[in-house]
Amino acid sequence: MLCQEDFKPVTLADRAFFESHYALYPQTHSDNTFTNMVCWSHFTQYRYAYVNGNLILACTTAGVTRLHPPIGPYNPVLMRALIRLALDMGDDNKPLILIDPGTAQRIKEIDPDLMLVPELNRFEYVYRALDLAELPGKKYLKIRSQINKFRKNYLYTIETITPSNREEIMEFLVKWCESKRCEDDFILSHEIEAIFYAIEHFIELPLQGLLIRVNSQVGAISLFERLNANTALIHFEKGLPEYKGIYKAINAETAAVLVSEVEYINRESDLGISGLRKAKLRYHPHHMVEVCSLKRRACFPFIT
Template identity: 80%
Template sequence: MLDKKDFKPVTLADRAFFECHYTLYPQTHSDNTFTSMVCWNRFMHYRYAYVKKNVILECTAAGVTRLHPPIGPRDPELMREVIQLALDMSDNNKPLMLIDPETAKRMKEIDPDLMLVPDLNHFEYVYRSIDLAELPGKKYLKIRSQINKFQKNYRYTVEPITPENREEIMEFLVKWCKCKKCDENFILAHEIEAISYALEHLTELPLRGLLIRVGLQVGAISLFERLNTDTALIHFEKGLPEYEGIYKAINAETALVLASEVEYINRESDLGISGLRKAKLRYHPHHMVEVYSLNRRTCFPVIK
């Protein structure tokens, strides 16, 4: 029987294991990626169990523990154990999260009484890479205009992120944090912590990155990786607000690099932040990565 003692912390040393497993079972949601887990580990406290050739992820943030469904070969009995353990481990209303549509269907086959609710705040936005690179047609007219204005107003260059310019980027993050008052927002503070970890371990993670330098100063960065065979994932994107249009510029420059490599770009979720949601919708996503959560209020104590 699956037990909380079966879980151990996710560490940088686990990269080869996760890469091997995800080659067999490609992921579509950013929260399951190894890079996300190790970079956000001080906030999310990721752990995992490997049972019956399945990976089961656990995360604990702000004292709330949740499980993810099994990643691996279909095993109805293991699914029952994961559901029960999630209900036993957490008092949270949604103890099992990031359930993809196919897994949700299988869970309903196991127990039709389970209430699985769409988790809109964790739906991820996926775009055609060529659309983000070329911004074609009238629907992108305003964005093209903002990029043209940026190009007219600033002298800038684009270069890859490397260990050699890492210190400059760290200085950029300090400045960005002051602009955004990270000391008053613990989520932003943890995000900067995650980006810093990514930069410190750039060569140990499957990450690549670009920066925009305005004059001599780093004005924007993006960090990304290959998510699966047809999709790249943008983990982090930051720009200094003093440069109008710089977010549009770094978005486009990143897409130009990726358009020749992948069909799609996943730009993660909006976390329910209305301004972020509007910004992501302006780029007209091709589709969303839909996920569901288990609502414990409708669950019985024991899953039969």
């Protein structure tokens, strides 16, 4: 019923298909977004199959392929076929990933012996947009203080990202990458490539953006999109380190734009990076987007 030959690459030309399907089945995790898939295609090759009204994603990184659960009307036969395909593919220890709690429950109903494990590094942080925009109360006192210092120390303006400032943003990204020594950092070297792609194809993607100019020069940017009816997703947020407090400022300015449109802002996962986790926790998330993976056993049950 389901095999690897059913999958084809995700390309820019598929945007309308993904948007129409996700309008029926809204997403909560950034990894499933069309923007994420095309921007990171240099690092992870994404393919998809459309079976019985369900969208199924396959992602291949460093030669290892993993599958995502079906997105569409629940079909237990298809779910069994997907689990079988995942377990039959390759040697990866976790062949089926990004399983949300509802889907996890259905998988357990199919076979209680299947091992599902939480993927903490893939949990995504979701905040109240109003909290990020207004930073109310004592728990945000330090962040407000840092933003106030930024506003006092620098002459800056806010601007939306458009094709007219694209070249300036590219120059900013080169400068940011040099300051971070991206070539020496595995994650940053791939992330900068994804950001360049996003800017180059800004009009072709469902993106919006904001930038901060300090003394007329681009000092920070944020790229975001509507994830679902009540949530926006921040894909990228970068600032030059010489401007103290600029990350706090671009965060707040972005939230101020989004607060009238959505209730929540998803700021993605921490990738298991300790410093990033601490930074995200300082903003006091409202909730997390929790996911788990199907873990392969030495001997796994036969799924029919």
